[in-house]
Amino acid sequence: MSLPIYLIGARGCGKTTVGQALAAALGYDFCDTDYYLQQVSGKTVAEIVAEEGWPGFRSRESASLIAVTAPGKVIATGGGMILAAENRQFMHDNGHVIYLNAPAEILASRLEAYPENAQRPTLTGRPIAEEMAEVLAARDQLYRQAAHHIVDAMQSPEAVVQQIVNALSLARAS
Ligand SMILES: Nc1ncnc2c1ncn2[C@@H]1O[C@H](COP(=O)(O)OP(=O)(O)OP(=O)(O)O)[C@@H](O)[C@H]1O
Ligand SMILES: O=C(O)C1=C[C@@H](O)[C@@H](O)[C@H](O)C1
Numbered sequence: 001m002s003l004p005i006y007l008i009g010a011r012g013c014g015k016t017t018v019g020q021a022l023a024a025a026l027g028y029d030f031c032d033t034d035y036y037l038q039q040v041s042g043k044t045v046a047e048i049v050a051e052e053g054w055p056g057f058r059s060r061e062s063a064s065l066i067a068v069t070a071p072g073k074v075i076a077t078g079g080g081m082i083l084a085a086e087n088r089q090f091m092h093d094n095g096h097v098i099y100l101n102a103p104a105e106i107l108a109s110r111l112e113a114y115p116e117n118a119q120r121p122t123l124t125g126r127p128i129a130e131e132m133a134e135v136l137a138a139r140d141q142l143y144r145q146a147a148h149h150i151v152d153a154m155q156s157p158e159a160v161v162q163q164i165v166n167a168l169s170l171a172r173a174s
């Protein structure tokens with residue numbers, strides 16, 4: 001059975017971009033928890049947060065994780081999926097968890113180029129560079145705790161895919 005592969009990491013680390021390329025390379029299905037929950041609710045992340053607050057969004061996000069989990073899938077998660085201990089445990093127990101790691105400055109520069117505000121409403125109310133530094137400082141340990149493998153997300157998407165394939169082959173061989 002091909003366990004699902006969960007991609008975790010902060011906004012802008014490339015979970016969606018790399019996830020699509022990884023799924024194509026492995027012949028897996030691809031899904032994205034942000035996309036899934038927006039399809040199911042008929043609302044953007046910004047609309048859900050405006051109506052229900054972040055707790056409402058987080059609860060929908062946890063339900064989405066369980067709903068999309070299946071063998072043979074690459075699952076790009078939302079940047080805050082690791083905030084709930086139950087989500088970290090669920091991913092760790094049910095699949096291969098890959099942390100796409102990049103420094104806050106790189107993440108901020110990607111997000112400044114493509115803000116996608118409907119999917120990424122502000123988390124702190126601060127400018128993007130400050131927000132990413134603060135968010136990453138608070139979450140890095142949680143990403144590391146949840147992950148089976150950590151990859152360098154500053155490389156090209158193709159190189160990140162290759163790192164993941166290598167990490168999973170090594171894991172299978174050991
Ligand atoms: N390895 C990479 N090198 C250069 N640019 C990248 C890389 N990965 C992603 N990007 C760019 O960064 C932006 C954010 O990427 P993406 O949407 O895949 O991030 P994400 O981790 O899914 O973010 P979110 O948590 O908000 O869903 C996009 O414009 C994408 O093209
Ligand atoms: O880092 C976060 O907390 C988030 C990241 C996005 O993927 C979305 O899940 C949402 O905007 C929250």
Ligand SMILES: [Mg+2]
Pocket residue numbers: 015016017032034076077078
């Ligand atoms: Mg994404």
